[in-house]
Amino acid sequence: MKSYFITGLLVLVPLTITVWVLSTLIGLMDQSLLLLPHQWRPIEQFGREVPGLGAILTLLIIFGTGLIATNFFGKQVILLWENLLGRVPVVKSIYNSVKQVSDTLFSDSGNAFRKALLVQYPRQGSWTIAFLTGQPGGDVANHLQGEYVSVYVPTTPNPTSGFFLMMPTADVIELDMSVDEALKYIISMGVVAPPVKTPIITNSTI
Template sequence: MGGILKGKLKSIFLTGLAVITPIGLTLYILTFIIDLMDDLLTIIPKRYQPDTLLPFHIPGLGIIVTVILIFICGLLTQSYFGNKFVVWGERLVDKIPIVRSIYQAIKRIADGMFKGTGQTFKKVVLVEFPRKGMYSVGFVTGRPNEEIRTRVGKDGNYISLFVPTAPNPTTGFFFDGAGRRVDLYGHAGGRGFYTYYFRRHCYPA
């Protein structure tokens, strides 16, 4: 009798834990993001900060300000002079070895996620990595640029891949390789990220 009761209580506890854990983590992450955005307001001079001008604190105001700044940045970048300024800045960054590598990797991901068209980050693949016989989930980000195709040869059906790392999917490895060596995986991009978290690698038995 005691064993049955113990098992029942354990089952109830684990069920409750399975429900509360994702809710708690979601609320924690949202709170962290809101606080992080609010901290961005500290770049504004103290006398002009909302907490100084208003008699009360408005949680999440930093998100609104950040969204507005992003829109302004987008408008300026789409203008002729704004675009020229961005191109000039990228050329400047391109001359700094370490910074160049970091910036290009982040920009490539950002372009694929926010500006990409066609199959960018929408086609999921299984690529043989990190060693023979082991496969990782990756995402097609497009095709190599002209310089890379010239160096490796234009005859191959080369594609660019991004293989995310765990537990942070914003970091990972970029590959440029022959498309015939990649097994296409029948998932859309969003489903691919789900697969990435729950089945990170596939091994031969």
């Protein structure tokens, strides 16, 4: 009986969490329907709500925004919009900060979260996985002697919260695993370990 119960948990828990995350995400994306005129909304057209329709609208808005932003006219509009926001004191600081973070995280040329690292945290002898986010900048770099890197140490099982640290380059170890593998390792609390990669040995003749 105990083995059946555990087996049932192993099947249902991941499935339940996956369904819950997807339903929550779709529910949030469905809020985009509020952008439509009241007479165009599903409740008026079909007499009831249609789950997922807002998610499709959200994806279309994102795709359309990206399509417009890639042409000359769209770039000029975005530049004009950013200049307008740059004249509002509080909005300027918030927008620029968020834009810098998003550009770093999602841009193909960005280096954030491109490498998984092994660091000692929160004390010597305790090791955890971190992600490289860049190098210290601004006045902070003037007070650090030697080579330092900026790292993000995520918490488990929720990697969206964590700690930002600046550590000596000599104290971090670059891991031979992808960011996705490292995230799975963190979220599973070390249960789902990445496969060990062995070097390929080839026979060569001199």
